[in-house]
Every structure is written in structure tokens, then in C-alpha cells.
Amino acid sequence: MTEENAHIVFDQVQKSYDGKTLIVEGLSLSIAKGEFLTLLGPSGSGKTTSLMMLAGFETLTSGEIYINNQPISSIPPHKRGIGMVFQNYALFPHMTVQENLAFPLEVRKLSPDEITRKVARTLDMVRLSGFENRRPAQLSGGQQQRVAVARALVFDPSLVLMDEPLGALDKNLREQMQFELKHIHEELGVTVVYVTHDQGEALTMSNRIAVFNEGVIQQLAAPNTLYEKPENAFVAQFIGENNRFVGTVEAGLDNELCRVRIGGGQADVTALRVRAENNEATILSLRPERVQIGKPEATVENHFDGVIRELIYMGDHIRVRLSLLGVEDFIVKVPNKSHHTDMQVGKTVPLSWAATDCRALDCPAN
Numbered sequence: 001m002t003e004e005n006a007h008i009v010f011d012q013v014q015k016s017y018d019g020k021t022l023i024v025e026g027l028s029l030s031i032a033k034g035e036f037l038t039l040l041g042p043s044g045s046g047k048t049t050s051l052m053m054l055a056g057f058e059t060l061t062s063g064e065i066y067i068n069n070q071p072i073s074s075i076p077p078h079k080r081g082i083g084m085v086f087q088n089y090a091l092f093p094h095m096t097v098q099e100n101l102a103f104p105l106e107v108r109k110l111s112p113d114e115i116t117r118k119v120a121r122t123l124d125m126v127r128l129s130g131f132e133n134r135r136p137a138q139l140s141g142g143q144q145q146r147v148a149v150a151r152a153l154v155f156d157p158s159l160v161l162m163d164e165p166l167g168a169l170d171k172n173l174r175e176q177m178q179f180e181l182k183h184i185h186e187e188l189g190v191t192v193v194y195v196t197h198d199q200g201e202a203l204t205m206s207n208r209i210a211v212f213n214e215g216v217i218q219q220l221a222a223p224n225t226l227y228e229k230p231e232n233a234f235v236a237q238f239i240g241e242n243n244r245f246v247g248t249v250e251a252g253l254d255n256e257l258c259r260v261r262i263g264g265g266q267a268d269v270t271a272l273r274v275r276a277e278n279n280e281a282t283i284l285s286l287r288p289e290r291v292q293i294g295k296p297e298a299t300v301e302n303h304f305d306g307v308i309r310e311l312i313y314m315g316d317h318i319r320v321r322l323s324l325l326g327v328e329d330f331i332v333k334v335p336n337k338s339h340h341t342d343m344q345v346g347k348t349v350p351l352s353w354a355a356t357d358c359r360a361l362d363c364p365a366n
Contacts, residue, residue, distance in 0.1 A: 006030035006066075007159070007191050008054065013063035015049050015215075023049050025215040027063070033158070034189045036182070038202040041212030042238070048163060050212075051195045055161050056080055067159065083152030083160040083190075087167045089144045091136040097123070097147050098132040104155045122154040125184060142173045149181065153188065162194045166201065178204045199239050203227065211235050227287075232275065233361045236285035243291075243330055245269065245284040249276045249360060257301075257355050260284060263325040269358060270301040276360035285359045288331040293320065293343070296352030306330060306351045308343060318343070324351065 008031040015024040024046040031037050039047035052058040054065055056077030064071050072080060084090075091100050098119060105115045123129050126146040136144050145165060152160050162181075166174045182205045185192050196202055202209045203223040210220045211234075219226060219235045230236035237244070247262035247269065258273040260282055269284060276282040296303050306324035313319075317333045320343065324330040332351070334343075343349070 005032075007033035007035070007068065008193070009066040009069075010050070010054075011064045011066065013050070013053065013065060014061045015046070015053060015058065016061045022061075022215050024053070027215075027217065029210065029217065029220070031191065031193065033191055036185050036192045036194065036205060036207045038194045038196060038206040038209045039212060040196060040199060040202045040209050040238075042197060045212040046215040047195050047197075047210075047212045051161055051163055051193060054193065055082060055084060081157055081159070083155070083157040085145075085148050085152045085160065085162040085165045087164040089136070089148045091144060091147055091151070093136050096133050096135055097128065097139075100136070100147060101151050101154045104151060108155060118154050118156075122150045125153070125187070126150045126180075141169055142177060145169065145177060146180075149184070153184070153190070157190065159191045159193070162192065164196055165194075166196075174201075175204075181205060203239070209239075211238060213238075229274075230285060230359065230361070233283040233285065233363070236283075236359065236361060241288050241331060241333075243284075243286040243288060243327070245286075245325065245327065246363070247282055247284060249273075249278050249280055249282050251278060258360055260360055263327075267304065267325050269325075270355040271358040271360040272356050274359045275362040281363040282360045283363055285361055286353060286357060288319075288333040290357040291332045291351055291353045293332055293334060293349050293351060296350060300352045301355040302358065303350065303352045305348050308345050308347050308349060311343060311345060322349075322351070 010027045010029040013024060013027040014022055016022050027050060039050055041047045049058055053060055060073050064073055066072065101119045101122060102115050105118060123132065126149055128143065128146050128150065166177050169177060178201055194205065206223055208220060208222055209226055211218045211226065213234050219231045226235060226239050230239060236242050245262045247260040250259045250261050252258045252273065253270065256272055257270055258276060260269045260271050262269055271284055304324060306322035308320060308322050310321040311318060317336050320332045320334055322330045322332065
């Protein structure tokens with residue numbers, strides 16, 4: 001995708017509230033038409049500020065944002081033609097569902113017949129046909145969120161922005177709504193820019209994810225790439241669960257692998273070299289589900305013994321906490337199968353993992 005054919009382009013966008021500290025720093029980002037892009041990161045990372053600048057609710061300190069190759073920084077929010085969905089729903093409490101959805105169409109001066117048709121079609125899409133005459137207070141949280149989504153879509157925008165829209169929902173309803181939003185996006189092909197701090201939500205719904213930290217995108221990639229191939233220690237730790245070892249790169253074994261001395265020099269781990277140089281500190285990243293407990297396969301490079309400290313029953317898997325190579329909270333996720341019932345706290349067990357599942361990343365300067 002080039003900037004010329006992108007739907008949205010952030011070009012060296014910066015935002016500061018006090019003229020000193022940059023909340024968003026040098027943001028350059030291209031978003032394709034019809035893409036579901038999630039801005040993911042912890043509180044204060046710049047993701048919501050970036051969304052609000054796109055919406056027009058925050059001004060840019062410098063840089064420019066383009067929609068369909070047109071600069072928009074001088075265009076007021078109500079003239080950008082963008083649908084918005086907020087965490088608090090932002091529905092008009094004195095209006096019925098029908099009236100809430102009709103409002104943005106009336107502002108655009110559509111005919112009464114066209115308004116009726118569009119409202120009915122959109123309510124059917126979010127499975128709320130028959131709720132036209134209810135007011136928001138007469139709806140559940142999930143139903144109110146569906147109305148908010150419907151209102152953002154009813155005028156057929158090419159771009160919809162969503163700011164933590166599922167944050168107020170309980171876990172089961174939140175997961176259900178994730179799939180519903182994903183399917184609505186697939187059906188309509190509208191461009192969605194979505195903000196969340198929930199990495200599971202981002203992995204479920206997105207075509208691509210931009211991971212923010214301290215106002216800078218740390219990595220921009222498809223969900224599976226972010227999880228399987230994090231480029232730095234922050235992304236590895238923020239996306240999914242992750243075991244970490246701090247060590248020193250001793251030598252390269254071939255074009256891809258390296259040997260890392262860890263645990264105060266007590267052991268060597270073979271790992272995939274990502275961003276790590278010989279004789280420099282590195283952080284090893286290893287997913288809990290990639291570790292095998294029990295007799296290892298002969299082809300696996302890393303073999304160690306660990307002591308079980310805790311067993312936690314999680315339903316579909318057993319979460320095993322072990323001490324290993326100086327790390328007291330090394331985690332392994334074991335599928336819940338009967339042949340693992342002999343695990344006991346205090347027992348020493350063999351552990352193994354492939355070198356390609358263990359990524360040698362650069363150490364943060366701080």
C-alpha cells in the first residue's frame with residue numbers, strides 16, 4: 001500500500017499539550033480502505049489522542065492527516081463524515097432508538113422515506129429490529145452499544161472510529177460484541193480505526209494492529225505476526241503472555257540462531273536472533289504454550305530442569321509456575337489432558353523448547 005492509494009495517512013503527526021512533552025511523536029501511518037486497524041497500547045501511550053486528532057476533537061501540533069489524499073486538519077469534526085462510537089455510548093437519553101438513529105440522517109437532510117429505510121436496515125444489521133420505540137434507559141448495556149454502533153453506521157460513512165467501545169461491558173458480552181463488530185465490518189467493508197488497551201480484543205478483531213508506547217508505534221503488523229514475531233521486548237510483553245530471560249549474546253551459531261548466557265552464567269540458551277548483537281545484553285522472549293513438560297524431542301535445542309511451584313486449574317489448560325534458571329515465575333501452559341495429572345508442586349520436571357520459539361530481543365535502554 002502506498003500513500004497515494006491509502007484511505008487515511010498520518011504524515012509526521014505530533015501532539016503536545018504543554019509545548020514540551022510529545023504525547024504523539026512523529027506518527028506516520030497509512031491505513032487502507034476497508035481495513036480494520038487497531039491502535040493498541042497502555043494508558044497514556046498516545047493511541048486515543050491519535051484517534052481524536054483524526055476525528056477532529058484534538059488539534060495537531062505539527063504534521064498533517066489526509067483522508068482520500070485531502071488534508072483535513074482545517075475541516076471541523078462534523079464535516080469530516082466520520083462515524084464515531086464511544087465507550088459511554090453517547091446516546092440521546094430523551095430520544096427513542098428510532099430517533100437516535102434518524103438524527104444524523106435528518107442533519108444530512110435525507111427524505112423521511114429514506115430515513116425510515118436506512119434506520120430499519122441498520123437496526124436489522126445489529127439485530128435490534130423491534131426496539132425502535134424504546135429509549136436508551138430501557139435497554140441493556142449490550143443493546144445500547146448496538147444502538148451506538150448502528151448510529152455510527154446509519155449514514156453510510158466510509159470511516160468509523162471506535163474509542164474503547166466495549167470497555168463498559170461484562171466479559172461474556174464483550175467477547176460476543178467483538179465477533180459481532182468483526183462480522184459487521186466484514187459485511188460492510190467500511191474502514192474502522194479502533195482504540196483499545198485490551199490485547200485479546202485487538203488480536204480477535206483486527207486486520208492490523210499498531211502497538212503504541214510513549215507516543216511512538218513500536219510495531220505495526222497483522223495479529224499473528226505481532227504475537228509470533230514481536231520486534232522488541234515491549235511488544236513481546238504487551239501482546240500475550242511471555243516468559244523473559246535477561247542474558248548476554250555469546251555467539252552466532254548460523255545466520256539466524258545465537259547462543260545466550262543467562263542465569264548469572266549458569267546456562268546457555270539457543271535462541272532466534274532478532275535484535276541482539278554479540279557481547280551485548282538481550283531479553284529472551286518465550287511464549288508459555290511453546291514449552292514442553294516431560295520427555296523432550298531429540299530435535300529440540302533447549303533442555304532444562306525446572307521445579308514446579310504452583311499449579312492453577314484454568315479449565316482448558318493447566319497453568320504451571322516453575323522456578324527455572326533463576327526465574328521464579330516461569331510459566332508453562334499445559335493442555336488439560338489426563339496424562340498430565342501426575343504433576344505435583346515441588347517436583348522437578350524436564351522442560352524443553354525449540355530455539356526458533358525463543359526470540360533474542362534488544363534490551364530497553366532504561
